[in-house]
Amino acid sequence: MAIEIERKFLVTSEDYKKKAFKKTRILQGFLSTHKERTVRIRVKDDEGLITVKGISSQDGLSRFEWEKTITEQEAKLLLNLCEPIIIDKIRYEVKVGNHIFEIDEFLADNEGLVIAEVELKNEDEVFEKPHWLGQEVTGNVKYYNSQLSIKPFKMW
Template identity: 75%
Template sequence: MTEIERKFLVISDAYKSEAFSKTKLIQGFLNTHKERTVRVRIKGDSGFLTVKGESSKDGLTRFEWETQITAEDAKELLNLCEPGIIDKIRYEVKVKNHIFEIDEFFGENEGLVMAEIELSGKNEIFEKPDWLGEEVTGNLKYYNSQLSKKPFKSW
């Protein structure tokens, strides 16, 4: 249940025309401790509860456990979350053998667009599309749990 992912800023909206999927996400955090976060998410018509562990020193890996719950339960749990709800649209883009998830943020994080790619190994090679910008893997201020507390517009 360990995920390996890298995060990047996005420098153009060219990914939108390449996307095969577009989904609205609303999420909040029941807990944002650095050693563990507990996230509630509504993705389309489904709800999810996710527990994430502390990131490795390089920010590439961390434990993640997720289970699907009803959207109604997720809506109720969002009422218990810490202040700072994340509102975004996720686009999915296939580039060769990988899928990039690109999040366009709204509300207090409007203007921020980030891409994530999950890898099977830390040194796995992948193609970087032209719209991919600076890598921000391991930079805590770009974690959604931190964006809920200190949004992009306040930087």
Template identity: 65%
Template sequence: MQEIERKFLVNSNAYKSEASKSKRISQGFLNSHKERTVRVRIIDDKGFITIKGKSSESGLSRFEWETEIPYEEAKTLLKLCEPGRIEKTRYYINVGQHIFEVDEFYGDNQGLIVAEIELANEDEAFEKPNWLGQEVTGEVKYYNSMLSTHPYQSW
């Protein structure tokens, strides 16, 4: 249950025409402590709860556990979350042997677009599409838990 992920800013909207699908996401945090986060998420009409551990020193990997929960329970749990809900559309783009997940944020994070790619190991090679910008892996201010309390528009 170790997640290895790299995160990048996106430098154009070209990813939208390459997306195979997109989903609307609403999420909140029951706990956003730096040692662990507990997230409640609704993706379209499905609910999820996720626990993430502290990131490695490089910011590339951390423990992640997620399970689906009933939609109505997720809606109820969102009401118990800390202030600062995250609203975004996630686009899924196949690039070579990988899938990039590109998040376009709304609300207080409007204007921020971030791409993530999950890898099998920290040194795994992958193709970089033209719309991929600066790498921000390990930069805490780009974590969703941080964006919920320190939104992009306040930087």
């Protein structure tokens, strides 16, 4: 159990793909998208995960997160119980300075949306911003994966 501190940004070009050291296909669904808690099921390559997240801080920078590994089979079975829209995305990981950016290229109902996240040790931590980072969307609820499963990008 931990407090997750992260900042989110829109992405302005595909230049991150040239620097990516890892690429992962992710399917995820939500058993709960309540604003005070979300319960996420994820299949990440051949691994399953269940994650519980608490309500975000007022500025959207931090929130409680608990995650546990489950089998891929368990995760696929639980995806069948999730709310209707399953998030399908490709995650690229890029090292920039002392940080790793996770860039999610959304597919299916959220195709066209690309978001970069960087996890921080504290809310005031300074980090190098690559040239492909665009507008910051930290704390903007419509960019949360849980909300993209309710109102996908194609409906905006």
